[in-house]
Amino acid sequence: MWDRLLTDCHVATMVPRPGDPLGIVSNAAIGIADGKIVRVGRRAELAGYRAKEVVPLGGAWVTPGLVDCHTHLVFGGNRAAEHAMRRAGASYEEIAQAGGGIASTVNATRGSSTSELIDSARRRLHALMRGGCTTVEVKSGYGYDTASELRLLNVARALGEREPVRIASTLLALHALPKSADRAAYVDMAVEEMIPTVARLGLAQAVDGFCEGIGFLPHEIERLFDAADNHGLRVKLHAEQLSNRGGAKLAARYNALSADHLEHLDAPGAQAMAEAGTVAVLLPGAFYTLQEKLRPPVQLLRDHGVPIAVATDCNPGTSPLLNPQLAMNMACTLFGLTPEEALAGMTVNAAAALGLQDEVGSLSPGMEADLCVWRIAEPAELGYWVGLMPERRVFAGLDA
Known part of the structure; x- marks a missing residue:
């Protein structure tokens, strides 16, 4: 029965x-x-x-159940002031150089207690759940050191234990370089300390990085991915958002679960993703918030048979989006997806972007x-x- x-x-x-x-x-x-x-x-x-x-x-x-496969759900404070800066014409890079951007969220997160982080993240998670999400990926990345990243991943674990939703945790080990940090030493810390500790504690299923001129360069991402592979963790990558650094090809070479953003993706990158089975995760909330002009090459992805996922990219600076239906609508109206592609993008393909296609989606x-x-x-x-x-x-x- x-x-x-x-x-x-x-x-x-x-x-x-x-x-x-x-x-x-x-x-x-x-x-x-x-x-x-x-x-x-x-x-x-x-x-x-x-x-x-x-x-x-x-x-x-x-x-x-809908799958939101790319979020930065756990953070302190907000960056509403940056909205006004953008309306005044400031670029993503200019805001970051002025002390805003990721660095300001890191400071606000450090100033928040663990209970405050859980409570604020729970409110955002409930919004996604009201929209039909039963699986949500949560990245760290607002810590800048191992202890702080562990705290964020433990908050994500607590959410999964306390709420009727599946949480897939990702260590965003190379998100942004602290202003006063030595670049080589920071990458060493992520590779030699952060990844082994997270793997040993079982706090994440994947490792992510931001491959960009204002983030980290391909050779640094290679070291990150080598360390992840050595410790049995899958990889994902913020790639080709603001420029083409060859991140998609790099991600594919490591059989990445996904490459995300992809506004500047080229044909070789799409071909490499197709051959590796790497999912293209489109993030229309960030495209909208940043008022970008270059759309992800959706037809190129179709032509090469790359699976397309859609996510909210919920984060305090570039995509304060908490509605999965709106993410699907934006994917259709801004990027030209069909309604069927958008729904697949938040179900079966989003599950594949988390390696969960045999369980959900x-x-x-x-x-x-x-x-x-x-x-x-x-x-x-x-x-x-x-x-x-x-x-x-x-x-x-x-x-x-």
Whole structure:
């Protein structure tokens, strides 16, 4: 006997078929047992099965729970003042050089107690959960030293333990260089101290870096990735956001889970990502906030068959975005994704960007029963409304 049987619904399984990118099953039912999906099929096909609880959904649509695969959710303070600076014409680099940007968030984070960090991050996490997220990636990166990075990762762990959501933690070991730091010594610390400690404590599943002129250079990222690989951690990379430093090719060479931003991606980088299976994570919130003009080359990604994910990039400076539906809408209106691509970008492809594609992001037997029920007429509505959350109910395998 199953634990739960959801009936009278339409399902976007996100397991594509020819001519059907969403893998739609109409007039469907879903069987759930032990927190996992047992069967997905037409309602008539599952009519003979018994369950402890039968839940009629009244013709609603069911999708996988949304996956936000790129956030900087844990931080102290905010950077609302930078909004005014940008409106006055200051660039990303100028704000950073004036003492703003990442450095100001590091200072505010250091000045916040652990309980304050948990409380503020929880409020942001709840906003994502209200939008349908059942899996959220959380990066560190606002610490500048090993002890501070460990504190941020422990906050992320606490969120995952206290909230009905799956947290995927990432050590953003090379985010920004402290103003007075010796560059070589700082990279040494990240490689020789930070990564081994985080790996030993099991506080992160992946390691990330910011490959950019105002961040870290490819040879420094190589050292970071070598250390991650030596300690059994997967890698991700902020790449080609402000310029082309060859970050996408570098990430692909290390079989990175994802390369993120990618406004300046070129054809060799796209080809390398395709061959490595590296997911392209598009971050329209940052593009919007920074008023960028060069869009990520979506058609290039399509042409090479690179999986495309979409994320909020929630952070205090360049993407104060806490609405996954708005992220999907922006991906369509700003970057030219189709509604189907945007939904795949926050489900199956986002799960792949975290290495979780065998657990979440699609609805098929054996997958976690992380799913959302939406009172909508068609899946395209999820990236259509601006400011209106469609009524929804979440069934999460974590507590099913």
